[in-house]
Amino acid sequence: MKQLISRPDISKNLKASNAYQSLGKLLNALESKELSMETKDFINQEVNQLNSILTNDQYFIKATKSKENNIIKLVEKKHKIVPKNYYKKLWMVLGMSAFGIPMGVAIGLIIGNLGMLGIGLPIGMGIGVAAGTVMDNKAFKEGRQLDFE
Numbered sequence: 001m002k003q004l005i006s007r008p009d010i011s012k013n014l015k016a017s018n019a020y021q022s023l024g025k026l027l028n029a030l031e032s033k034e035l036s037m038e039t040k041d042f043i044n045q046e047v048n049q050l051n052s053i054l055t056n057d058q059y060f061i062k063a064t065k066s067k068e069n070n071i072i073k074l075v076e077k078k079h080k081i082v083p084k085n086y087y088k089k090l091w092m093v094l095g096m097s098a099f100g101i102p103m104g105v106a107i108g109l110i111i112g113n114l115g116m117l118g119i120g121l122p123i124g125m126g127i128g129v130a131a132g133t134v135m136d137n138k139a140f141k142e143g144r145q146l147d148f149e
Contacts, residue, residue, distance in 0.1 A: 001027065001040055002047040007055050016055065019064040023050070026068055026083070029148040033081055043071055082139055084149040088132035095128015096121050 004024050010017045030043070046067045053060055075081045104120025139145045 002044045005051045010055050016061050019061050023064055023068045026148050029146040039078055042074055081144050083146045087135035088129055091128040091132030092125055095124040099127050100124020
């Protein structure tokens with residue numbers, strides 16, 4: 001796979017430097033995984049596009065984060081390989097919205113005070129974090145987890 005080009009002038013911008021280093025860590029973590037040629041071609045295309053953008057371009061940070069997200073989504077979709085805490089973060093939000101809000105409404109209606117709606121959110125968040133942690137542990141045991149967060 002292609003590597004990111006060296007950008008010595010990036011250290012002036014902390015956000016850009018952090019985003020660029022994060023993408024570099026992702027690419028290094030993916031080196032050790034068995035990926036299809038189609039996936040490698042996509043990653044190389046993303047890296048080439050990012051390498052062609054100037055560091056001082058106003059869209060550099062956004063483009064770097066976008067490329068990282070695109071690569072993570074593709075690798076998860078095609079190979080079921082995920083970063084650390086991927087499912088935990090995903091299910092925390094799903095737990096709050098899918099379980100927490102309905103539980104909060106139910107509690108609010110039972111008590112007779114819809115102001116108690118917010119009580120369901122931490123309950124749903126706990127359910128989501130628990131479900132996500134189980135899935136993350138399963139991915140780790142199966143060797144589908146990257147050494148990257």
